[in-house]
Amino acid sequence: MEAVVDEGVCTKWSETLRVYHNTSCELENELQDGHDLGLSEFEVLKILSRSCLKGGGKAKMKELEGEMYLSQSALSRTVTRLEKDGLVTRATCDFDRRANFLMITPAGVDRFEAAEPTYRAVLVRHFA
Amino acid sequence: MEAVVDEGVCTKWSETLRVYHNTSCELENELQDGHDLGLSEFEVLKILSRSCLKGGGKAKMKELEGEMYLSQSALSRTVTRLEKDGLVTRATCDFDRRANFLMITPAGVDRFEAAEPTYRAVLVRHFA
DNA sequence: GAAACTTACATGCATGCGCATTGGATGTCA
DNA sequence: TGACATCCAATGCGCATGCATGTAAGTTTC
Numbered sequence: 001m002e003a004v005v006d007e008g009v010c011t012k013w014s015e016t017l018r019v020y021h022n023t024s025c026e027l028e029n030e031l032q033d034g035h036d037l038g039l040s041e042f043e044v045l046k047i048l049s050r051s052c053l054k055g056g057g058k059a060k061m062k063e064l065e066g067e068m069y070l071s072q073s074a075l076s077r078t079v080t081r082l083e084k085d086g087l088v089t090r091a092t093c094d095f096d097r098r099a100n101f102l103m104i105t106p107a108g109v110d111r112f113e114a115a116e117p118t119y120r121a122v123l124v125r126h127f128a
Numbered sequence: 129m130e131a132v133v134d135e136g137v138c139t140k141w142s143e144t145l146r147v148y149h150n151t152s153c154e155l156e157n158e159l160q161d162g163h164d165l166g167l168s169e170f171e172v173l174k175i176l177s178r179s180c181l182k183g184g185g186k187a188k189m190k191e192l193e194g195e196m197y198l199s200q201s202a203l204s205r206t207v208t209r210l211e212k213d214g215l216v217t218r219a220t221c222d223f224d225r226r227a228n229f230l231m232i233t234p235a236g237v238d239r240f241e242a243a244e245p246t247y248r249a250v251l252v253r254h255f256a
Numbered sequence: 257g258a259a260a261c262t263t264a265c266a267t268g269c270a271t272g273c274g275c276a277t278t279g280g281a282t283g284t285c286a
Numbered sequence: 287t288g289a290c291a292t293c294c295a296a297t298g299c300g301c302a303t304g305c306a307t308g309t310a311a312g313t314t315t316c
Contacts, residue, residue, distance in 0.1 A: 006248055009255040013151065020148040021197040023141065038272085061295065069149040071274050076296055078272090098281045098294040120134055127137040168302080189265065202303050204266060209302095226264040226311045 023126045030122055035115040036085075040078045042119060043068055045087065045112040048104040058101040060093070087111055151254045158250055163243040164213075168206045170247065171196055173215065173240040176232040186229040188221070215239055 024039065031037045037045070047067055051059040065075050079102065082088040087108035093099040104112070152167065159165045165173070175195055179187040193203050207230065210216040215236035221227040232240070 006252070009248070009251040012255040013251050016144060016147055016151070017197060019144055023144070069145060072295070073275080073297080074273050096282075100295070120137070123137040123141050124134070127140040199304050200265075201267080201305080205302075224312070228265070
């Protein structure tokens with residue numbers, strides 16, 4: 001009885017593992033090869049371009065952190081890479097000078113829009 | 129129509145991502161804290177202790193590689209760590225001296241059996 | 257049976273990650 | 287107002303990973 005439950009959870013886990021691994025590898029490779037973006041970087045651009053529609057074009061680091069499965073430090077470095085590539089800009093918030101506002105640049109929008117079909121195509125291939 | 133499909137696949141992906149992330153982090157932490165094992169290391173022990181029941185106590189690197197989501201190099205190093213901890217031994221195969229046979233040691237069996245309930249508990253918590 | 261190729265595994269190297277710490281800015285409370 | 291806690295982000299550090307390559311052993315082809 002218990003053994004049956006255990007069977008089930010193991011199967012579910014290994015299935016999750018399989019799907020996750022295949023999908024994330026493919027996303028990583030295709031985004032990297034086709035658009036010079038890592039998956040984390042793409043995710044940041046994705047969130048920023050969404051926020052920019054409703055939120056007036058900016059988002060705080062903390063907000064991003066809450067929406068991504070990435071540690072604070074990893075996010076900080078991801079943003080640094082994006083900034084270095086000119087896809088995003090950092091600006092310290094006037095009201096709370098501990099916080100950063102992030103803005104996606106026009107180049108960032110272009111890159112994101114170019115990459116999104118690739119992203120969607122991979123997801124459709126794995127989940128549709 | 130297409131947009132609806134896209135919605136769906138994005139939702140499925142983000143759900144997969146969430147489950148994968150939560151589960152693997154928790155597995156990693158609990159195995160590390162409680163049993164001084166990384167998740168990859170635990171997986172190797174798991175496969176080895178299974179093979180040892182039917183396969184006479186050994187498995188080749190290539191076989192492990194096929195059953196895990198880990199590159200050849202990463203697997204090699206994972207086994208090196210396990211060997212250093214005395215949980216596994218490498219032995220070159222007599223018939224094909226390129227290949228390694230891996231054997232789980234008694235200490236390896238102990239460690240694995242101690243860790244498995246932790247592992248199962250996490251999976252049950254996330255999937256049952 | 258020698259040369260070319262393939263296979264198994266290890267290793268150098270670069271990269272991205274998380275943890276812990278730091279530094280600076282804000283809040284709180286007496 | 288001054289001392290202390292809290293918060294935000296950056297950075298030092300160590301580690302696991304993947305890619306490319308090296309080395310040794312086995313296979314194929316002529």
